[in-house]
Amino acid sequence: MQTPTSPQVKRLVVANWKMNPETKKEAEMLARMSVKIGTGLKRSELVICPPFPFLGLSAYMRMPKSISLGVQDVYPERAGARTGEVSLSMVKDMKARYVIVGHSERRAGGETDALVSKKARAVIAAGMRPIVCVGETSRDGDAKYLRILREQLLESLAGISKNNASTLIVAYEPVWAVGASVADDPHETAETILFIRKTLADMFSERIALTIPILYGGAVSDKNAAAFLAHAGVQGLLLGRSGRDSKQLAGIIKASELTPFPQI
Template identity: 45%
Template sequence: MKKTHRPLVIGNWKMNPESSTTAARLATEVKKGTTRVDGVDIVVAPPHPFLLEVRKVLNGSRRVLLGAQDAHWEVGGPFTGSVSLPMLADTGVVYVIVGHSERRAAGETDSDVHKKVHAVLKARMIPVVCVGEKKRDSNAHYLNDVEKQVRAACAGISKARMGTVVIAYEPVWAIGTGNTATPDDAHEMKIFIQRILTDLYGRNVASKVRILYGGSVTEHTAEALMAQGTVDGFLVGGASLRASEFLTISTVAARTATL
């Protein structure tokens, strides 16, 4: 089935690579490769210290946009080690990842995520809200965990703004483990999240929200997750550090979206 909106593929570089030189090289390879990829929105999210270096490489490219891995909800103040949204805006950031499971594991709460989502929208950037269960159980209690995260993150967002929000389903048990949710798992969760959004905002708004999959995505699993899992793209971790594989995943997303 042909998708109703453009797929989105985000490369979350996490705490990689080790130097700005390597970051610039990776960004250069991705930028060059996107000249052969159409029909997909591509984002790279390097560590904060490398944002300016990567921005120089992208140089206003419309094929690759700049993302950030996190941000504080306050615009400034005594928050050692944090980065504000005005700082990110000044570096050209368009997308901001919020509530990644690795941030939640470090103590980030649903309340924190909620405040960050609103702050990102207020700063006129696009939040990528990460949700997902730590483990699955036969009684489907994991669905309650995901619903709680979605409702907390989206509470109070207007219908006009909700359509720009991106939600990334990332089962914690799949992140960095080599284990990937099956296409059926991804499809089930996309439908479930859409039902929550429909309950909150109505079908028209819910249909505008892009729902991505994240969790050990590779060039070998991407096609089935897009076609059978019906997700709208990917939040890619380790594979995004290999330009050729990241570009292959982006190509698969673009091709599958037109089927």
């Protein structure tokens, strides 16, 4: 059985551009930079998640196998009278393989666990992989945040069968660290990751839980990426602003390539 630490499984480095950049010219430059950094990777896969208008850039036409396209959200239907929405069939036709669902910034705008579940199930049914985000808004001393995480996992992954569970990717993003200058401590993150994996085992099975990659997101930089990969028990990273900075992205990719896989 391949687990997230098996030699055949690559780490995921997911660059979420969010609502950036402002122009197509800037997006082309950013895409070319990302493709250059992500070419020739052996132990990692770089997933570029641009805004919808920039999915069809020429820089993506000849991407190496070490780079994939993803999107930051999607509407969980193929087509219909849904003004302003973007469907699964549209993004799949643009060669997207991954879909971020339930990002903390979407949840802050009112996205519910039930809608996250609907999106995740629809993504799987469309033959793509959902990156399901969970995370607490604050870290308390009496472990209430763990109950919040468990509830998010149970409800956001509701309705996903054991047969489809290995398609999942879970991203742990403590909301208080997203966009902040200071990340979580990798050793404290490790305890939370163990809790998440235990919850996944309760939901599906221990065997299946070991096949589900867990990413960390929240103030990831070239300075702390290796520590998270070595000590936090994660199998990849979800980037925000550092995914748009050439120096930062190159350093994070280097850490992903060189840091040994820990055992889980």
